[in-house]
Amino acid sequence: AQSVTQLDSHVSVSEGTPVLLRCNYSSSYSPSLFWYVQHPNKGLQLLLKYTSAATLVKGINGFEAEFKKSETSFHLTKPSAHMSDAAEYFCVVSDPSGSARQLTFGSGTQLTVLP
Amino acid sequence: DTEVTQTPKHLVMGMTNKKSLKCEQHMGHRAMYWYKQKAKKPPELMFVYSYEKLSINESVPSRFSPECPNSSLLNLHLHALQPEDSALYLCASSQKSGEGYLGDTQYFGPGTRLTVL
Numbered sequence: 001a002q003s004v005t006q007l008d009s010h011v012s013v014s015e016g017t018p019v020l021l022r023c024n025y026s027s028s029y030s031p032s033l034f035w036y037v038q039h040p041n042k043g044l045q046l047l048l049k050y051t052s053a054a055t056l057v058k059g060i061n062g063f064e065a066e067f068k069k070s071e072t073s074f075h076l077t078k079p080s081a082h083m084s085d086a087a088e089y090f091c092v093v094s095d096p097s098g099s100a101r102q103l104t105f106g107s108g109t110q111l112t113v114l115p
Numbered sequence: 116d117t118e119v120t121q122t123p124k125h126l127v128m129g130m131t132n133k134k135s136l137k138c139e140q141h142m143g144h145r146a147m148y149w150y151k152q153k154a155k156k157p158p159e160l161m162f163v164y165s166y167e168k169l170s171i172n173e174s175v176p177s178r179f180s181p182e183c184p185n186s187s188l189l190n191l192h193l194h195a196l197q198p199e200d201s202a203l204y205l206c207a208s209s210q211k212s213g214e215g216y217l218g219d220t221q222y223f224g225p226g227t228r229l230t231v232l
Contacts, residue, residue, distance in 0.1 A: 034220070036223070041203075041226075041228065042225055042226070043119075043121075043205055043223040043224050043225040043226045044158070044205065044207075044223040045223070046220060046222065046223075049220055090157055094219070102209075102219060102221070103160070103221060105157035105158060106157065107156075107157060108155070108156075108157055
């Protein structure tokens, strides 16, 4: 069975400072990992995806994430936060067995960006 | 284009009403999904369609009835809902190029905000 843990339910940063959203996963096999962002009353938007190619994955809007197998982590970072980054972020692991019950979601991290 | 559209954006219905949610994608994806999302929670999988056939029903009450009329369209028919069914209903699609879903990326629509009175 697979699982994903987002270590912080809330993160607050000042505009222009770095963002770090932490995610640890558990999977029996090499997983696919995703970060999605959800702005208030909106759907989920794919930020980036890891699929066993490069361990450092670049996404949209300046976000990137690094896959560290030894630490079973997939933390999301951005060098400089913008007010528009305020949203809910979900770390997601894809079932490597190829099951239709494909995605296991983390509980989410609410990012607040202070002016 | 990675767009999934959903209509309506908002829906208010009484417990005796019948209504439908609609989802559409034109990416050629052959897997489509319905999720339910309560406030401050991650989405919960309800149904999966693969090649227009129902593949997964996550023990969803029969007052929710999915339908996939063609490869681009997914409906969710609602009847006799309860107030606790109020939530954001999200549709997603993925390519499903092989036998399984390995490596598929799901693309989500904006959701329908449902309120049951």
